[in-house]
Amino acid sequence: MSKMKQTLPLVAAALVLTAGSFIGPSFIQPEAVAASKPANPTTTTTTTTTPAHLIGTRTAARTPAELLTLLGERIKAKDVEGIIALHEPEAAIVDYDGSIVRGHAAIRAFYIEWFKLDPILTVNPLQTVVAGGWRTWDGKTRDRTASIMGDYSLTQNAADGTRETFTGAFCDTVKEQWDGSWLYIQDNPYPPHGGPAPTAAHH
Secondary structure, three states: OOOOOOOOOOOOOOOOOOOOOOOOOOOOOOOEEOOOOOHHHHHHOOOOOOOOOOOOOOOOEEEHHHHHHHEEEEEEOHHHHHHHHOEEEEEEEEEOOOOEOOOOOHHHHHHHHHHHHHHHHHHHHEEEEEEEEEOOOOOOOEOOOEEEEEEEEEEEOOOOEEEEEEEEEEEEEEEEOOOOOOOEEEEEEOOOOOOOOOOOOOO
16 A cells, blocks of 8 residues: 555555454345545545544554554554554565565564654545455344555655655455454555566565
8 A cells, every 4th residue: 555665564554454243144245335535635544533433542443444544543653553453463465576474573573664764655545345244133244355445655765865755556455353343454555567676665
């Protein structure tokens, strides 16, 4: 979701992700939600306003959109442990060269290193598609998966000490937990692409 250091997330903008009784699975009910473009996309992941029903910095996201917002807030705050709390234990970040950063320990190390570049990430979600899951006794669908797709802009320190800016597209995968919260399972700032690998550091 963002360009981070190639030691690798992303946002990537990762972006982070975060019970009721259930009857056994009866059927899968896919659904698609097209997220409308926000009025001011530059504040999509940099807002510091937490939804009223969320308290503190380790709260759960109740929708894919809230998960993306929480990831952006915690990246802005350089809150590494808060970022880790938004990911499933075996979540992964995809790097530009196709390599994978997998699991909490590796993701933590990646963000610690990336934050040394003082990144400023702006994410613009364009579409969210929710599908899969199981129907519960009360008619709700749980354990769904969502793809969050959009574009981003990233400014960070370059090797020569100057500031450099990157833009790109992302496709993140998030998963609904049995308690209704959402967590990241894959942060992918590099959907399939061609061309030579960049020489600068990226997410």
